Amino acid sequence: MNLTVFGATGGIGREIVRQALDAGHQVTAVVRDPSRLDLRGDALEVFPADLTDPQRLGGAVAGRDAVLSGLGARGRKNAGDATRLTRTVLRAMEAEGVRRLLVVSAAPVGPAPQDDGAVDRGMRGLVSAILKDIYADLREMExxxxxSSTDWTSVRPPRLQDKPLTGRYRTVVGGFPTKGRFIARADVAHAMLSMIDDEGTVKQGVGVAY
Structure with missing residues (x-):
């Protein structure tokens, strides 16, 4: 497939690029600063852009089979970035007639498991209160x-870890795995790539966790 990845120098975005290249896909990595992307390959195109101009991004998404985004706020001071940047991506995709989009959101944005225990409910409530501005941004992004007119999927992980890819995790379309407290960024990337052709995830939020 011919893929475009936004946020390609971030933890999840870089993993998407790396795994996509390993799987034999053609990848366009959209980055603000090309020097921060240390991945190389004949199938990789690095596309410098500041993500403020949908017309500029048209060349990054035109003719692609899917767009995957690891964009989002890096902290509470940057709350609002996920909505603003994703809006620009959506405009570029709609202008070029590209439909498939997968983005990273967060577990608290979606519904909690019906059988969540008291500990998990308490942790979820505490984290949501501390990071309320970020989650408000992600809700607006969703x-x-x-x-939009895109065939979107919002992937909602819990607490992220910098650990190796396992390929073993749980997913729940429209919900969240019970007692799902952690997942590696590498496995979030793996899940996003695996959902590209999964029609059951189109226009859905998908909880993903160990």
């Missing part, structure tokens, strides 16, 4: 997706 609202932008729902208003």
């Amino acid at each position: 609202a932008e997706l729902a208003r």
Whole structure:
């Protein structure tokens, strides 16, 4: 497949690029600073862009089979980035007639498991209160997706870890795995790539966790 990856120098974005290249895909990595991307390959195109101009991004998404985004706020001071940047990506995709989009959100944005225990409910409530601005941003981002004409999927992980790829995790379409407290960034990337052709995840939030 011919893929475009936004946020390609971030923890999840870089893993998407690496795994996609390993799987034999053609990859366009959209980055603000090309020097921060240390991946190389004949199938990799590095596309410098500041993500403020949908017309500029048209060349990065035109003719692609799917777009995958690891964009989001890096902290509470940057809350609002996920919505703003994703809106620009959506405009570029819609202008070029590209439909498939997968983005990273977060577990608290979606519904909690019906059989969550008291510990998990408490942790979820505490984290949601501390990071309320970030989660408000992600909810608005998902609202932008729902208003778009794209075939989107929002992947909602819990606490992220920098650990090796396992390929073993649980997913719940429209919900979240019970007692799903952690997942490696590498496995989030793996899940996103595996969902590209999964019609059951289109226009859905998908919880993913160990």
